[in-house]
Amino acid sequence: xxxxxxxxxxxxxxxxxxxxxxxxxxxxxxxxxxxxxxxxxxxxxxxxxxxxxxxxxxxxxxxxxxxxxxxxxxxxxxxxxxxxxxxxxxxxxxxxxxxxxxxxxxxxxxxxxx
Amino acid sequence: xxxxxxxxxxxxxxxxxxxxxxxxxxxxxxxxxxxxxxxxxxxxxxxxxxxxxxxxxxxxxxxxxxxxxxxxxxxxxxxxxxxxxxxxxxxxxxxxxxxxxxxxxxxxxxxxx
Numbered sequence: 001x002x003x004x005x006x007x008x009x010x011x012x013x014x015x016x017x018x019x020x021x022x023x024x025x026x027x028x029x030x031x032x033x034x035x036x037x038x039x040x041x042x043x044x045x046x047x048x049x050x051x052x053x054x055x056x057x058x059x060x061x062x063x064x065x066x067x068x069x070x071x072x073x074x075x076x077x078x079x080x081x082x083x084x085x086x087x088x089x090x091x092x093x094x095x096x097x098x099x100x101x102x103x104x105x106x107x108x109x110x111x112x113x114x
Numbered sequence: 115x116x117x118x119x120x121x122x123x124x125x126x127x128x129x130x131x132x133x134x135x136x137x138x139x140x141x142x143x144x145x146x147x148x149x150x151x152x153x154x155x156x157x158x159x160x161x162x163x164x165x166x167x168x169x170x171x172x173x174x175x176x177x178x179x180x181x182x183x184x185x186x187x188x189x190x191x192x193x194x195x196x197x198x199x200x201x202x203x204x205x206x207x208x209x210x211x212x213x214x215x216x217x218x219x220x221x222x223x224x225x226x227x
Binding site: 034036042043044045046049088093101102103104105106107 | 147149154155156157158159162172173204214215216217218219220221
């Protein structure tokens with residue numbers, strides 16, 4: 001089992017809709033989780049991190065963490081064509097908090113069409 | 115320039131040659147990392163460093179060498195390049211061990227022919 005798995009997609013949503021991206025992790029000891037966005041040909045950029053169970057909101061983005069189910073999600077409200085990118089979920093290698101080494105999921109390609 | 119920079123942006127080399135990818139950051143971050151990104155494998159950690167002169171292997175270190183004599187620089191050397199090392203290489207840095215995530219450089223696209 002991979003340490004971090006994402007629904008492979010691709011995911012296509014209409015402009016203005018909610019995009020839901022999902023990620024599961026295998027190590028119950030993991031304490032922190034990260035969402036990165038990567039545009040084609042560019043480097044990943046951090047958009048959200050979450051440590052606590054529940055929801056964390058930042059503008060149009062909401063990260064959700066359920067440690068009992070080992071599940072992390074990212075919701076993008078009012079999706080825009082500029083949100084079209086690959087979204088990467090990451091968690092610490094070997095569990096715990098992130099003291100350096102992150103394991104990334106394969107990424108989910110999101111396309112927002114006008 | 116402030117931030118984290120990688121050079122070169124593109125590199126073509128021949129099998130068996132030694133090649134060094136450079137990474138420089140201006141924030142004095144303690145932690146630096148090298149990842150490679152390949153279709154079907156995603157981002158995989160090659161090496162990381164917690165401080166100058168402290169380095170350790172990641173998930174896929176074979177065929178690579180790193181050094182960190184200065185905090186701001188973390189070069190990655192392919193001692194004898196192979197076609198399987200054709201990839202996009204990303205350097206990243208963090209001030210706190212990655213507790214709040216990394217900042218990535220713009221990447222080096224390496225092709226080994």
